[in-house]
Amino acid sequence: MVSLPVSRDALRAQLWPLPALGVVLAAAAGVGLPRLDARIQHRIPPSLEAYLFGGGAGAARTVLESIAGSLMTVTALTFSLTVVTLQLASSQFSPRLLRTFNRDRYVQTTLALFLATFTYTLTVLRTVRTEAVGQPLFVPQLSVTVAFLLALASVLALVGFLSHLARKIRVETMLRDVHIDAEDTIRRNLAEADSAAAGFTAPPQPPAHALPLPAKTSGFLVTVHEKALLAAAVEADAVILIDRSPGSSLIAGTPVGAAWPRNGEPFTTGTRHRLVRRTADALTTGVERTHQQDLGLGLRQLTDVAVRALSPGVNDPTTAIHALSHSSALLCELAKRDPRPRLLTDDHGRIRVVLQRPTLTELLDLVVAQPLRYGAADPAVLARILTLLRELAWHSPPGQHPAIVDALARVRSAVAAQDLHPGERAELASISEGVEQALIGQWPFTTP
Structure with missing residues (x-):
């Protein structure tokens, strides 16, 4: 079961949909505009005709052929630069950043413009006729003018693309983009702690005889379809617990949750089969993690950048520190949200579905463990x-x-095991004390 948001997110992460749409629209325009030219050719006002293409059939063919040839070269250059950028991002920072680059609308729009201009120009070229062919002379003035304008727009887009690419491969830009995507995921999937605290009831615990719910396919859990799970639970008069959160790796046939009858009566054979099937259909897996519901993906990407920066081959602690700063901001945002399991209720207010979420302990370990080990x-x-x-x-x-x-205890243990200068050790001890003071609501300021 694939929902519309999932399909939309999957298409947005691909480079081809927008360029493909541009090619289709350009082909349609290349067929339609010459026909419009033929209808209005003798009715164009002189004031407007002065701004249209005024050459003959030979000149029109030369212009269109030049535009088509140059655009194919520019498109190949653009694709090459994009591939080089993706390779750089994968090897220098993290392969999990490639999805961020593929989602870049500027890159997709630029490629769409180049391919659309090329397709439109070739389509119009086939309509230019000379008298030597034995047919009436036809020069689609409006269509050739549009091709000329598209060529100018492509030149400007190329300049903008190079500037955008130079800015895009900067590590600060990549970290910012990951931060924005992760923050958007947090705000969409987690409610404010204050607004969610009222009326919260503890989730029910599965009994020993609970029905295991296996995963249908292997891969990363991309989305959990809440409405489908709730409908399956209501139909079977059951309570469903999904103890794997989006971003987890699932193995086909391995339990990802459990279900048990709400009224205590055992499930019938048909109910068991339907419940297992419908629950499995409500969990979408994929070959990569996405920002749709995955609260830990952004932190995983930032941690990857930090760890790669701390590797001996790169040795760039400044980048690692910047990545940790972004991780800190996201963790602070998560701390303001409700971290408890999500409870779905039926029309009578009875808990039907329990969805586990990653705890702050798990996310904090994700952010701290590897940078602490390698740095x-x-x-x-x-x-x-x-x-x-x-x-x-x-x-x-x-x-x-x-x-x-x-x-904090883990970091202090790591500090104690290092051979540090006494001044550095004293500074770290001072910051450690600051953590303890922040835990009791105090934030001492350092005076010069």
Whole structure:
């Protein structure tokens, strides 16, 4: 079962749909405009005709052939630059950033314009006729003029594309784009903690005889279709628990949740089969993680960039620190949201579906564990991780503090194991104390 938002997101992450649409529209325009030219050829006002193409059939063919040839060269250059950029992003930063590049509307629009201009020009070229052919002379003035304008627009788009590409491959731009996508995912899928706290009831726990719900296909869990799950639970008079959140890796036939009858009566054989099938259909898997419902994808991408920057082959701790700064902002945003399982109820207010979400402990471990392991020898990286914990402690409610305390203990252990300068060790100790103070609502300021 693939929903419209999932299909739309999948198409947006592909390079070909917009260029393909441009080619189709250009072919239609290349057929329709010459016909319009033939109808209005002798009725064009002289004031307007002065701005249209005024050459003969030979000149029209030369112009159209020149535009078509040059546009194919420019399109090949654009594709080459795009491929080089994707390769750079994959090898230098993270292969999980390629989806961000593929979603870039500017790149897709530029390729669509180039291919549309090429297709339109070739289509119009076939309509230009000379008297030597034995047919009436026909020069589609309006169509050739449009081709000329499209060529000018393509030249301007090429200049803009090069400028956009130079800005796009900067690590600051990539980190910003990941941050924006992740923040949008958080806001779409998590409610504010204050608004969600009222009326919350503890989710039911599955009994020992609960029916296992296996995954239908292997891959990453992309989306969970809540309405389909709720309908399946109501039809079977059951309660469904899905204990895998979007972004998790599923294996076909392996349980991803459980279901049990609400009234305690065992399921019939037919009900069991339908419930297993409908639940499996409500879970969409894919070959890669997406931002549709995956709360941890943005943090995973940022952590990948940080870890790659800390590798001996790159040795760029500044980039790692920038990535950790973005991760800190996202974690602070998550701390303001309701982290508890999502409960779906029927028309009578009875809990029917329980959807697990990644906890702050899991997400914090995702952000801290690998940078701490690979950047433990760099005091600047250690200081940024401790500052991240301090910032998160300031924004987190008391219920989230144990996760921060555990992470703080891990960082302190890593600091103690390093051979650091006494001044660096003292600075890290000061930041560690700042984390403890933030946990109790205090933020001392340093005076010069």
